[in-house]
C-alpha cells in the first residue's frame with residue numbers, strides 16, 4: 313500500500329545492515345469493569361473516582377478474574393490464529409512505579425493465555441506472534457509542571473490502575489518502518505472488528521513499544537536491541553523506528569557498540585533518547601500469583617467463543633473484491649473499519665449497484681465528510697438508505713451528477729430524504745424536450761461562431777455549445793437530450 317521509499321532502509325543499505333524489528337503492543341480491553349475488581353473501566357472519568365481497595369492495593373484486598381476480559385483475549389487469540397491454552401496462570405511482576413499502587417503487576421509469565429499466531433501484512437508477508445497475555449494497566453502520572461505554571465509536582469490518577477490489558481508480542485519478523493505501520497493497521501482492524509477494544513492510540517487504548525536492532529545483511533546472529541517507547545500514533549512509530557535504525561547504523565559505522573537500553577521518542581525533535589538501561593526478566597522476580605487460582609477453560613466455552621467471531625477484515629476484503637467486483641485498493645479502504653464496511657454493503661443493496669456505491673463512498677462522500685469537518689463516516693447522520701436513494705436518483709437521470717454532488721453535501725452534513733432535498737432546492741433535472749429545445753435554440757442563436765466552426769469540421773465546438781445550454785439550464789438539463797437536440801438542429 314505504501315510506496316514512499318523507506319529512508320532508513322536506504323540509510324542502512326549504505327553499510328549493508330538489515331533491520332530486525334519486533335513490536336510489543338498493549339491493548340486495553342473494552343470491558344465494563346476492571347481486570348480484578350468491579351470498578352468501572354471508563355476513559356476520561358474524574359480522577360480517582362473509579363477506584364476501590366483492590367485496585368488501590370490495600371492490604372487484605374483480593375483480586376477476582378474478570379470473565380469478559382478472558383473471553384476478549386481468547387477471541388483476539390482465535391482471530392489472530394493463536395493457540396489458546398485451556399490452562400494458564402497469573403504471575404506477579406515486581407517493580408516499583410508511583411502509578412502502580414500494589415508495587416507489583418499481575419501479569420502472565422511462563423504460561424500465557426495464547427502462543428503462536430500471526431498478522432498478515434497487505435503485501436502478504438506474515439509476521440508471527442510469540443504470545444498474547446493478560447495483565448492489568450497502571451494508573452497515570454499527571455506532571456503538573458506545564459499545565460500549572462511554576463509548580464513542579466506530580467499528581468496520580470488511579471482510574472486506569474487495574475484496567476484489563478492484553479500484551480501482543482510479535483516475533484522479530486518486521487524488517488522496515490513501513491512494515492511496522494502496516495502491522496499495526498492490520499492488527500487494529502482485526503481487534504476493532506471483533507469489538508474487544510477501542511484501539512485508539514491517541515487515548516492510549518493501544519500503545520506500542522518497538523524492539524529495534526540491526527545486523528550485517530545475511531547474518532544469523534541478532535544485533536543488540538534497544539526498546540523504543542512513547543510513540544503516540546502509527547506515524548510516530550514509523551518515524552521512531554526509522555530514526556533508531558539510522559542512529560544504530562551510524563554508531564556501528566563509527567565503530568561504536570550499541571547499548572541495550574530503553575529509549576524514549578521525542579515527537580518534536582524527531583529523535584530517540586536514552587531513558588534507562590533495559591531490565592531483564594529476572595529483574596522482576598516473577599512468581600505465581602498466590603491470590604489467584606490458575607485459569608482452566610472448558611473446551612465447549614472456548615469453542616463457543618471461537619464460533620462467535622464475526623467475518624474478519626481479510627476475509628471481508630477478499631469477499632468484497634469477488635462479490636462486488638471491487639479493485640483490491642477499494643476493497644482495502646472500504647473494509648478498514650467494520651462500520652464502514654457495513655455501511656457500504658447496505659448502500660450497495662439500497663441502490664442495487666455495488667460499483668456506484670463504492671465510487672460515491674470513495675469519492676464524493678469522502679470529500680463531503682472533509683468539508684463538513686468529520687473524520688469518520690460514522691460521525692455523519694447520513695444513512696445507507698439515504699445515500700442509496702441519492703445514487704438511484706442520479707442513475708435514473710432524475711437529477712444531474714452536479715445536482716447529485718450538492719445533495720450529497722447536504723446528506724453528509726445533516727442527513728435527510730434526498731427526494732425532499734431535491735424538491736426543496738429545485739434541483740430536479742429538466743427532461744422536458746420542448747423546454748430543452750428552447751434553450752438549445754437560444755444557445756445556437758447566441759453562438760453563431762461556434763456553430764460555423766462546428767460545421768467547418770471543428771468537433772470540440774459541439775461540446776462548447778452543449779456547455780452553453782447547460783449554463784442556460786443552470787446545470788439541470790438532461791445532457792443526453794441536449795446533445796441529441798443540438799445534433800438534430802445542426803445536422
Ligand SMILES: [Zn+2]
Pocket residue numbers: 346349350351362363364365366367368474
Ligand atoms: Zn477497583
